[in-house]
Amino acid sequence: MNIEHFLTNANPSWMRNEDDSDIVISTRIRLARNIARTRFPNSFTEEEAQGIEDELMNALFSHEKNPYHFSHFPIKDLPQLQRQILVEKHLISPNLANRKKIGSVFLTEDESFSIMVNEEDHIRIQCLACGMHIEDAFEKARKIDRYLSQHITYAYQERFGYLTSCPTNVGTGLRASVMLHLPALTFTKQMNALIQMMTRLGMVVRGIYGEGSENLGSVYQISNQITLGKSELDILQELRDVVEQVIKKEQSARKALLIRAPSTLEDRLSRSLGTLKYAKILSSEEAASCLSNIRLGVSLGLLEPISQSRLNECMLLIQPGFIQQYVGTTLQPAERDMYRAKLLQDKLRQQDESFNNGEKGEDSI
Amino acid sequence: MICGHCKQRPANVTVTQIQNEQKVERHYCEICAAQFHPFQFEASNEPVSIHQFISNWLNFLPASTTKEIKQATEKKTTNCPTCGLTYRQFLKQGKFGCENCYETFSGQLPQLLERIQAGTKHVGFKEQTISIEKIKYQIETLREQLQRAILAEHFEDAAKFRDEIRLLESKVNLGGEEQS
Numbered sequence A: 001m002n003i004e005h006f007l008t009n010a011n012p013s014w015m016r017n018e019d020d021s022d023i024v025i026s027t028r029i030r031l032a033r034n035i036a037r038t039r040f041p042n043s044f045t046e047e048e049a050q051g052i053e054d055e056l057m058n059a060l061f062s063h064e065k066n067p068y069h070f071s072h073f074p075i076k077d078l079p080q081l082q083r084q085i086l087v088e089k090h091l092i093s094p095n096l097a098n099r100k101k102i103g104s105v106f107l108t109e110d111e112s113f114s115i116m117v118n119e120e121d122h123i124r125i126q127c128l129a130c131g132m133h134i135e136d137a138f139e140k141a142r143k144i145d146r147y148l149s150q151h152i153t154y155a156y157q158e159r160f161g162y163l164t165s166c167p168t169n170v171g172t173g174l175r176a177s178v179m180l181h182l183p184a185l186t187f188t189k190q191m192n193a194l195i196q197m198m199t200r201l202g203m204v205v206r207g208i209y210g211e212g213s214e215n216l217g218s219v220y221q222i223s224n225q226i227t228l229g230k231s232e233l234d235i236l237q238e239l240r241d242v243v244e245q246v247i248k249k250e251q252s253a254r255k256a257l258l259i260r261a262p263s264t265l266e267d268r269l270s271r272s273l274g275t276l277k278y279a280k281i282l283s284s285e286e287a288a289s290c291l292s293n294i295r296l297g298v299s300l301g302l303l304e305p306i307s308q309s310r311l312n313e314c315m316l317l318i319q320p321g322f323i324q325q326y327v328g329t330t331l332q333p334a335e336r337d338m339y340r341a342k343l344l345q346d347k348l349r350q351q352d353e354s355f356n357n358g359e360k361g362e363d364s365i
Numbered sequence B: 001m002i003c004g005h006c007k008q009r010p011a012n013v014t015v016t017q018i019q020n021e022q023k024v025e026r027h028y029c030e031i032c033a034a035q036f037h038p039f040q041f042e043a044s045n046e047p048v049s050i051h052q053f054i055s056n057w058l059n060f061l062p063a064s065t066t067k068e069i070k071q072a073t074e075k076k077t078t079n080c081p082t083c084g085l086t087y088r089q090f091l092k093q094g095k096f097g098c099e100n101c102y103e104t105f106s107g108q109l110p111q112l113l114e115r116i117q118a119g120t121k122h123v124g125f126k127e128q129t130i131s132i133e134k135i136k137y138q139i140e141t142l143r144e145q146l147q148r149a150i151l152a153e154h155f156e157d158a159a160k161f162r163d164e165i166r167l168l169e170s171k172v173n174l175g176g177e178e179q180s
Ligand SMILES: [Zn+2]
Pocket: B003, B004, B005, B006, B007, B008, B009, B028, B029, B030, B031, B032, B033
C-alpha cells in the first residue's frame, strides 16, 4: 500500500461510526512491548535499532501464515508534512514523528492497526475502532501481540510483567482509551470536577488534539493510568465503567440544557452551522468549536442530520497537516485559516447533495 | 578489668587484633568496642553476644565510614551493567535504558511503583504460555528442516535438527507441567 492512501483518506474505517453513537467517537488500544536482550530506544545504537527493524520486518513479512497485510514506512523517508498527517490521524505519535534515530510504522490498509517501531519502546501495537468497542479492540491487538510473540522474544519478567522504557507502562503495557464528545458537560462547566474525580480513579483525561488541548471542540480522551498490579481485563472493565458513567452524566446534562434554555441552545448551535457555511476565515479553535456544536445539534435533533462519519472526517480535516495536504502546498497559518473555511464548506455541501439525492449519506451503509 | 580505651567502663569485649603479624589482645567496653573498625574479636565474659556486638559496631560507626560504605554500595547497585544508567539518571529522565534496569534497581523500584501504579507485581497475562507457542512453532520449523535434510541425505544436519527438536520438546513438557 502506497503512503498516499494513508495521507488522502480522511475517512478511515475506525472513524466511520457504524453504531452511530453520538457521544463515544472511538476506542484505542495500545500495547507496549520490547525485545529481550536489546537496549531500549533511549540508549540503543543504530545497529541495534536496525536489528529491531529487521526483526519486525521478518516477523510481519516473511512468514507464510501471517494473517496481516501491513505496509511499512520508515519515518526518515517521510517528509515532515506526511508525518504530521499520520500524527493527526493518530496513526503515529508525535514522538515517533520527531524522532532523529531509526523508527518506522507498519499500517494495515483500513488503518485499524498500526505498529510503531522504535518509538519510546521497541514495539507499540495499536488498534483503533469506532465507537465503544473496548474489549473487541483489545482482542484484536492481543492477536497481533500473540502473533509477534511467536517470532520475537519479548522482554518479560514474572515480577514486573512486560518491561517498558517508562515505569508508567510496565506490567501489562496496556493503554486503553476512549474518545468522547462531551459538549454539555463542557458548557455546564462540569468537566474540571469530573476530570479530578477520574484522576482519583486512576484515569487520565486529555484533549484529542494533543496535550493541553483539553476542551478544544469538547472532545476528550479518557485512558487508564495504571498498568501494573491490575489485570488487563480489570483495566478494561474499569475504563468501561468510568466511560459509562461519563456518558450518563453527559446525557443528563444535555437534557438539562434542552429543558432550561432550549432557545439559547438552538440559537447557539444554529449560529455555529451558519459560521461553518459562510465564514471566510476559520481558526482551528473556532472550527473545532463549531463542529462540536453542530454534532450536538444533530444529535439533539435541533439541526438537520449530518452523518457522524462526515463530522468525524471534518474533525480530522481541520488540522493543519490535512489542510496543507488538501491544498497541495505548505501554507502560512493565515492562509490555512482561509482554506480551512473553504474545505469545511466543500464537505458540508457534499453532505447536502447526498441528502438531496435521497441518499442517507454516502458512508452510513 | 577496666576498658583499655575510655578507662571508665568495665571491659567485657575482648578484641584480638593482628599488628605486625603479632596477635594483640585488647579489652574494651561495649561502647568503645563498637566504635572501632573491622577487626577480629572474641567476645569474653559473655554479657555481649557476637550479634549484639556487630549491630552495635554498625550503629556506632563514625559518620565518615558510614558514608563511605553507603557510597560503595550505591556504586555497586545503581549502575546498570547493560546500559550504564544510574538510579539518579533514571529519576531525572524517567525512562529506563534497558530491561536489566528493572533488575538493577529492583531495590528502589517498589517504592516508586507503589506511588504510580496499583501494585508492585504483575498480575496480567503471562508471557510463559506464549513462549510455549513459540517453542512449538520453532519445533515445527525444525521438523520441516529435518525432512529436507533427510531427503537431501544430509544426515549430520538431520541428526542436529533431531537433537534440537528433542531439547525443545522437553522444554514444552516442562513448561506444561509448571502451568498445570
Ligand atoms: Zn570504653
